[in-house]
Amino acid sequence: MMPSASVEIAFRDVRVLAGTRLLLSIAQLQLTQRRISVIGPNGGGKSTLLQLVNGLVEPTEGYVSVDGQDTVDHGRAVRQQAGFVFSNPAAQLVMPTPLEDVELSLRRTLRETSQRRSAAMRSLDELGIAELAERSSQELSSGQQQLVALATVLALKPSVLLLDEPTTLLDLVNAQRFTQQVEKLAQLHGIMTITATHDLDLAAQAERTLLIHDGEVVADGDPEAVITTYRRRSAV
Structure with missing residues (x-):
């Protein structure tokens, strides 16, 4: 049995349209595992799918909830709970x-400047990049920038971390570090x-994998089995 997280994400009768084009259709989906990968x-x-979870995209039909909170009606609270790394x-x-x-x-959670600075330094230090605190962001490598972006999200202490192709711009060493x-x-x-x-090697490290194709979840379950399905479909 796959271990569960302390949060539940639910999709019900969800459709996302761009004009008349269907971007995503999910009749019912519950996510509770600690590590989930999405491939396709x-x-x-x-x-x-990821953007629906924290309200960056709103469903055209149906609803998405994070721990019972609708991502449209309670968007600010959901985004506090579900952090997104681009x-x-x-x-x-x-x-x-x-x-x-x-x-x-x-800035919205800590009003005092000194509190914000202390919390920000703790977040950077936890990722091992405290020495970058006062550097120009423009001078950082892609790997360093991605870690800083992660720090901006983790500082808010989210219960869900949404990572959208987080290693795309990184070399092997920085991808592994991240x-x-x-x-x-x-x-x-x-x-x-x-x-x-x-990255199918990264996807395989999850406890559960979703395969999305043409806006639908076409496979869902054990990472090895779902990745095998993806390889088979891609070879056709």
């Missing part, structure tokens, strides 16, 4: 330095991780 071809709906960290780093970026993410840090902190803090990825 480009444009299949992987990113849309494939391109530049999308999340908008301040001159890593420290300021993490502080920015804390995934190891995520795994270590997810275990330490009991965080559910949902990772959309083309």
Whole structure:
């Protein structure tokens, strides 16, 4: 039996449309495992699924909930609980330095400047990048930027971490470092991780894998079995 997280994500009668084009259709889906991977071809709906979980995308029909909270009606609370890390960290780093970026993410939860700074430094230190705090974000490597982007999310202490192609821009060494840090902190803090990825080795490390194709979940279950199905479908 696959271990469960302390949070439940539910999809009910969900359809997402862009005009008349169907991006994703999920009749019913419950996610409770600690580590979930989402695989499939480009444009299949992987990113849309992740973005539904924290309200970056709203369903055209149906609803998505995180621990019973509707992602539309309770969007702010859900985004506090479900943190999103983009494939391109530049999308999340908008301040001159890593420290300021993490502080920015804390502005609504910590009013005092000194509290924000202390919490931001703790988040950077936990990822082993405290020495980058005052560096220019523009001078950082892609791997360092991705770790800083992760720090901006983890500083909010989410219960769900959504990773959208997190290793796409990273070389092998930085990709391994990033995934190891995520795994270590997810275990330490009991965080559910949902990772959309083309890296099948990374996908295989999950407890459950979803295969999405043409906007539908076409396989769901044991990572090895689902990856085998994906390889077979891709070979046709």
